[in-house]
Amino acid sequence: MAPRILADRYRLIAPIGHGGMGTVWRAADGLLHREVAIKEMRASPELDPEKREELLARTMREARICAALSTHPGIVTIHDVIQEDERPWIVMELVSGRGLDRVVAEEGPLPPRRTAEIGRQLFAALDTAHRHGVVHRDVKPANVMLLPDGRAMLSDFGIAVSDSEDKLTLTGRLPGSPGYVAPERLRHGVRSPAADVWSLGATLYFAVEGRSAFERATNASRLTAPLEDPPDPPQRAGALRPVLNGMLQPDPDHRLGDGDLDSALERVVNGSGTEDLTPTQLDVSGALAEVGTNPGPARRPSGAAMPAAMAQPGLSSAAGPGRLGWTRLVVSVVIGVVTLILAPLLVEFLASMLIGK
Numbered sequence: 002m003a004p005r006i007l008a009d010r011y012r013l014i015a016p017i018g019h020g021g022m023g024t025v026w027r028a029a030d031g032l033l034h035r036e037v038a039i040k041e042m043r044a045s046p047e048l049d050p051e052k053r054e055e056l057l058a059r060t061m062r063e064a065r066i067c068a069a070l071s072t073h074p075g076i077v078t079i080h081d082v083i084q085e086d087e088r089p090w091i092v093m094e095l096v097s098g099r100g101l102d103r104v105v106a107e108e109g110p111l112p113p114r115r116t117a118e119i120g121r122q123l124f125a126a127l128d129t130a131h132r133h134g135v136v137h138r139d140v141k142p143a144n145v146m147l148l149p150d151g152r153a154m155l156s157d158f159g160i161a162v163s164d165s166e167d168k169l170t171l172t173g174r175l176p177g178s179p180g181y182v183a184p185e186r187l188r189h190g191v192r193s194p195a196a197d198v199w200s201l202g203a204t205l206y207f208a209v210e211g212r213s214a215f216e217r218a219t220n221a222s223r224l225t226a227p228l229e230d231p232p233d234p235p236q237r238a239g240a241l242r243p244v245l246n247g248m249l250q251p252d253p254d255h256r257l258g259d260g261d262l263d264s265a266l267e268r269v270v271n272g273s274g275t276e277d278l279t280p281t282q283l284d285v286s287g288a289l290a291e292v293g294t295n296p297g298p299a300r301r302p303s304g305a306a307m308p309a310a311m312a313q314p315g316l317s318s319a320a321g322p323g324r325l326g327w328t329r330l331v332v333s334v335v336i337g338v339v340t341l342i343l344a345p346l347l348v349e350f351l352a353s354m355l356i357g358k
């Protein structure tokens with residue numbers, strides 16, 4: 002079969018991998034005589050022509066914005082965006098590395114110090130983008146590329162259509178990446194630099210623990226878990242644990258960011274962070290209550306450890322009984338009161354029946 006040529010210029014060689022939005026290809030740029038990576042954006046087959054046009058226009062617009070960021074060493078460069086088959090194809094720098102998801106799957110979790118080093122590079126890339134008014138919106142292990150020389154890069158910068166509603170209507174896929182979407186974004190759709198920091202925290206948690214911070218049986222429960230539960234207790238994070246704690250705070254106002262985050266990660270890289278190997282729960286309980294997820298007790302004083310039993314998956318949120326729990330409580334109280342009032346009447350009625358007989 003003749004090789005597919007796009008825009009009279011890019012020859013598709015072979016697929017590199019598949020993601021939620023489509024396929025990434027290795028390709029040859031016939032004009033500049035270099036290899037590139039091309040992301041083929043797939044739209045949901047049910048998408049009407051108007052929505053299809055919208056996806057195209059938005060991808061072109063966002064790619065243009067992100068092209069301006071491409072000079073940063075931690076951001077995968079976007080070279081070009083073309084339209085073929087009424088779909089956008091994003092031409093990028095071909096990165097000779099592996100996704101963080103693959104690295105962890107093949108080699109196991111990374112040491113805290115190496116994870117912190119990666120975190121610093123990724124945060125520097127994010128910070129640059131945030132200063133340009135661009136948010137990533139889909140920070141997750143598969144969008145982190147690790148290069149053989151130790152560098153870490155972020156791909157899919159801003160081009161992923163990952164707003165819940167948009168992703169669902171435009172691509173037919175689940176909104177966001179389950180376990181990597183910040184609670185305030187799930188709740189209010191807020192796309193902000195702080196939401197990117199939360200996703201970065203979840204990504205670093207995955208790197209150092211070798212598993213998601215919210216392991217659940219289904220994608221749907223993984224997606225909503227950050228609204229209900231604190232992250233599963235880390236076992237291997239060591240000195241990185243307090244940093245993850247700061248990054249994964251559900252309340253964006255209490256989340257680590259800016260210079261504080263970089264210096265906290267730097268301390269872990271330099272070995273001057275607090276070594277803490279206790280596999281206890283991250284302390285995000287007060288903040289969970291504060292964002293209004295649960296009508297539980299008031300904020301836990303900062304620094305107070307959460308009882309280990311509360312950290313068990315399957316129990317209701319660490320911040321209190323949860324909405325369902327409160328409903329059950331009210332129903333039980335009502336049943337109790339009604340029983341107390343009716344019981345003597347019932348006894349009297351039965352007694353009169355028996356005596357009557």
Ligand SMILES: Nc1ncnc2c1ncn2[C@@H]1O[C@H](COP(=O)(O)OP(=O)(O)OP(=O)(O)O)[C@@H](O)[C@H]1O
Nearest residue numbers: 017018019020021022025038093094095096100143
């Ligand atoms: N510029 C690139 N150079 C080399 N490999 C890349 C590049 N961009 C992506 N890849 C690889 O291609 C594969 C598919 O990437 P893709 O972005 O489609 O997947 P995803 O991030 O899991 O999904 P999505 O971002 O669409 O939700 C991944 O293994 C990724 O590591």
Ligand SMILES: [Mg+2]
Nearest residue numbers: 020143144157
């Ligand atoms: Mg990707």
